[in-house]
Amino acid sequence: MPSLASLTSAYARHVVLAIGALAALTTGHAQSLPDPSLPVLTPAWETLSCPVRTAPETGDAASLMAFEQRQRYRDVLGTYLARLPEQVDMALLMPVPSVRVAQIADTYAAARDGGRSHEGQDVFAPRGTPVVSATAGLVYEMSGRFRGGRSVMVLGPGARRYFYTHLEAYAEGLREGQWVEAGTLLGYVGNDGNAATTPPHLHFGVYDFDPTSCRFRAFDPLPLMVDRLPAPDEASR
Numbered sequence: 547m548p549s550l551a552s553l554t555s556a557y558a559r560h561v562v563l564a565i566g567a568l569a570a571l572t573t574g575h576a577q578s579l580p581d582p583s584l585p586v587l588t589p590a591w592e593t594l595s596c597p598v599r600t601a602p603e604t605g606d607a608a609s610l611m612a613f614e615q616r617q618r619y620r621d622v623l624g625t626y627l628a629r630l631p632e633q634v635d636m637a638l639l640m641p642v643p644s645v646r647v648a649q650i651a652d653t654y655a656a657a658r659d660g661g662r663s664h665e666g667q668d669v670f671a672p673r674g675t676p677v678v679s680a681t682a683g684l685v686y687e688m689s690g691r692f693r694g695g696r697s698v699m700v701l702g703p704g705a706r707r708y709f710y711t712h713l714e715a716y717a718e719g720l721r722e723g724q725w726v727e728a729g730t731l732l733g734y735v736g737n738d739g740n741a742a743t744t745p746p747h748l749h750f751g752v753y754d755f756d757p758t759s760c761r762f763r764a765f766d767p768l769p770l771m772v773d774r775l776p777a778p779d780e781a782s783r
């Protein structure tokens with residue numbers, strides 16, 4: 547049986563590791579609130595309360611910190627969603643404008659390692675090619691914590707989530723809480739994260755929000771993707 551002293555020192559090490567990891571996360575990519583000047587467009591979301599999720603049982607510092615980081619983002623989700631229009635976008639601007647939608651090889655739901663399926667579309671382009679937002683919305687998270695590595699997550703109208711990953715770099719000056727329009731530069735094509743052994747591409751994922759579980763569910767964005775958005779007067783007819 548381990549002595550009390552060894553248990554105490556193991557616990558102390560765990561705490562020190564946890565504090566170190568927390569400092570790294572908070573100084574790296576702490577979540578921000580949306581720009582306070584933005585009006586509340588969908589007040590119903592302000593009172594969003596998500597079911598409490600339980601921390602991972604394994605209890606290692608890294609997974610605990612990751613859990614807490616996700617929780618901090620969930621805590622401000624309603625504040626974000628309330629500042630977005632209610633109506634979802636019917637057309638999504640091609641997020642790599644130098645590539646045509648017709649050039650995308652449809653790989654939505656294709657099998658991936660670990661029994662996963664491909665929850666998005668890949669747009670292949672040379673490293674450093676600009677990536678723009680497919681919709682208006684709020685930059686919710688900029689972080690490298692995802693399987694896809696360096697990523698930008700935008701929340702768009704109707705509580706949809708747009709996920710841009712494997713980025714080589716973020717657009718200069720882009721920050722969480724910022725309003726972006728369709729066509730705003732988000733970053734540059736790369737092969738970060740689990741795309742390290744594939745040619746550079748943008749992974750573009752789109753998710754609908756389920757307010758009961760507070761989870762986002764992927765759907766295939768390809769049928770909604772367009773090379774150019776219709777002019778506002780066309781869209782309103």
Ligand SMILES: [Zn+2]
Pocket residue numbers: 664666667668748749750
């Ligand atoms: Zn992909």
